[in-house]
Amino acid sequence: MTTTPRAAGFHMPAEWTPHAGCYMAWPVREALWGDGIEAARDAYAAVASAISRFEPLTMLVCPDLMANARERLPASVKVEEMSQDDSWARDFLPTFLVDGAGKVAGADWQFNCWGKKFPDYAEDAKVAERLLDRLGARRFAAPFVLEGGAIHVDGEGTILTSEECLLHPNRNPGLSKAEIEAHLKEWLGGDTVLWLGQGYEDDDTDGHIDEIACFAAPGKVLINDCQDPADINYARFQDNIRRLELAKDAKGRQIEIIRLPQPTLRTHDGVRLTLSYTNFYIANGGVVMSAFDDPADAKAKDIIARCFPDREIVQLPALAITRGGGGIHCITQQLPKGEIAR
Structure with missing residues (x-):
């Protein structure tokens, strides 16, 4: 029988807890980015540079792109070879876990490329295991499909996710909602799962939670709001907001809901972009968030600054990233501070 993280005393910590560092993956899939791949690389480099001001950052890069990455990245960013098919580190890197003694391990989710959106994902499906082996960290191999962008936790037993993604038939068609919820609790060390409904129209991830909502603190959720009934x-x-209004977290608290504006509708190649201000990265002492050259940028930054008064808010142009189907949270994965569990 597989030992689950919960059984071994591990859980996923909140993203605002101290980090040992951050991982990203260098853009490689030309079929996704097309003529926007160089702009995407520049945008990834800007995010990496910003995060490296606050904590160590390692960029995982395909062997044939090492020179390309090293040339664009500042010396503060470490570059390591890693064969991969794509560049959404949140989803195919391990989700790092901690135990009560401060040891760090990793959950290796089964990865099927967001419901087989692309046929070639064999390398991405191996990255989590390879990285945990490189770190010498204990690996918990999950028996179900999941991506890191589909989950968010408060570190106190509450898990936030969406039905559109986790109940989609292209992920785990043989599992019921109750079975998936039980898996989440065992593998993330949670006690309560808060289910939102759907994400953005035309979201390639089928409603990842990091495009919809995220915890700002225990009992406090930032959520995207749309004010146009049409x-x-x-x-x-x-x-989604109504669901949160009716919900209580693992500690029995009502959820404080903080609404973030939805940016102006924009499309790329006829497809609506998932422009989301919830898709940000919390670093040691900072928050790196998106700007979309939109009137709502300043308001969103102000809201997030009030949620994280002890952190510097860095807002970066992110349209080049969003055109690939995600945001700043999607391209990052935090490594919690602690001793590696062997």
């Missing part, structure tokens, strides 16, 4: 996202986001 927008298809209006009903979706209002439903």
